[in-house]
Amino acid sequence: MKKMNLLGLRTEKPRLTMHNQRVKLTGTTLRSIPAAYPRRYAQKENVIKWEILESLDVPCADISYCWFSERNPRLVITMHFSRVIGGFDKDIELTFTSPMAVQWEDETFGLIDLPELPACAATEFKSYTYPTLIVPDSKWADLYAARTHTAEEYKSHKVAHYAFVSMNDLLHVLSQENPSVRVVEARNA
Incomplete structure (x- = not known):
């Protein structure tokens, strides 16, 4: 069998x-799909703000990323906040040491469905989407876990769906571990 x-x-x-x-x-x-699967999958998705820096409540202009497939593979994401006039004057670098999946999309075409996205709270940026999000009941994360985990492992899987939003890009990452985060000088990528 x-x-x-x-x-x-x-x-x-x-x-x-x-x-x-x-x-x-x-x-x-x-x-x-087996009966054990829909229980998690049927939940309504929501999105929460992932506040990586307490004072960071401004939009991001662009996202750059690079996959290093070496002995110690990693995904390095640079969120270019410094390109927004009146926003944060530095950029943010996030490093995932063992992401499970990555998908980049143009900001205008979201192929991975996301529910209504929260806006930045800063008065001058209220019409912009908050840039760092987590999708706790992600259908994409559940589907991925269902394909890669046994039925027993699936019940308590820890695959998290991170969504990074900029004025020009959407970047989705699935990972079982949180990324490291650091503030870096503005980059001209």
Whole structure:
């Protein structure tokens, strides 16, 4: 009998084969989602402000990121706050040492659904989205955990969905660990 994960997907590696000029994917079969899964998945998503610095309540202009796949892999994200006139004059660097998934999106097209996003509280920036968020009941995090964890592990998974929002970018990160955060001088990336 083939091993299946919580979503009913075979855990063996999928392989592509050609049949009469059509591509067939074998080794991955999606079945109905087991009853144990929807309990977490059915919860309504919400978003909370992740206040990485107490005084940081201004929008972010841009986001840069770099993946280092070395012996000690890491994802380094730079949030360019210094590019906003009248905002924070430095940038923020976040480092995830073992992220599970990363997705960048243009600010205008959000493919990963997010509920209504909170605004910055500073008077001059009330029409801008708060830049560092956590999605506690994330469908994306639950779906990812269901594919990578056993049924028992899934019940208490700690996969967190971080959402970083700027005027030009959306960056989503799934991780089981919090990133390190540091304030850096303005960068011209």
